Amino acid sequence: MKKFSARIAFSLCLLAVLVGACRRDLRSAQGVVEEFVDQHYVNINLQKAKEYSVGLALEKINEEIRLTSGQAIDASTRKPRIHYRLLEKKEGERRASFLYEGTIRAEDAPEFTRRWLIVARKEGDQWQVSNFTEYE
Numbered sequence: 001m002k003k004f005s006a007r008i009a010f011s012l013c014l015l016a017v018l019v020g021a022c023r024r025d026l027r028s029a030q031g032v033v034e035e036f037v038d039q040h041y042v043n044i045n046l047q048k049a050k051e052y053s054v055g056l057a058l059e060k061i062n063e064e065i066r067l068t069s070g071q072a073i074d075a076s077t078r079k080p081r082i083h084y085r086l087l088e089k090k091e092g093e094r095r096a097s098f099l100y101e102g103t104i105r106a107e108d109a110p111e112f113t114r115r116w117l118i119v120a121r122k123e124g125d126q127w128q129v130s131n132f133t134e135y136e
Contacts, residue, residue: 029096029120030089032127036118040132041102042082054121054128080106087115094122 025031032052040049040061046068050061084102100116115135120127 027125027127029091029122029127030086030098033096033098033118033120033129036129036132037084037100037102037116041084041116044077044079052129054123055130057119057129057131060132078107080104080109084116096120096127 024035026035036049036052036057039045039052046061046065050058050065053061082102082104084100086098087101088099090097097117097119100118102114102116103111104114105111117133117135118129119131121130122128
C-alpha cells in the first residue's frame, strides 16, 4: 500500500509541475500579449481582451465593442478555429513588440492567414498591450 501511495503522490507532484509550466507568465510582455491574442482573436472575448489593454489598444477594443454591440457571442456561436505562431519579437526594458501569424479556419469558408503586430509597454510593474494592427 505504501508503494501505491508513493506513486500517487509522485504522480500528483509531477502533474502539478507540468500544469504550472503550461501557465502563461502574465508578468512578462509575451505572456500578456499572448493572453490578449487568445482573448481577442481566439476566444472573441473583447471584454477580457480589454483587461490587458491601455492607450490606443484600449480605444480600438472599445470601438470594436461598440460596433459589435447586440451581436451575442456565446456557446452557440460558431467560432472559427484559430492557430497562431510567433514570427518575430523585439523586447526592451519598457516596450516590446511581437509579430504573429494566425491561421483562421471557419466552416464553409476557405482557410486564410493574418498577421498581427502587437505592441506592449510596461505600466508600473505590469505589461499592457498598447497597440495592435492586423495585416493580410
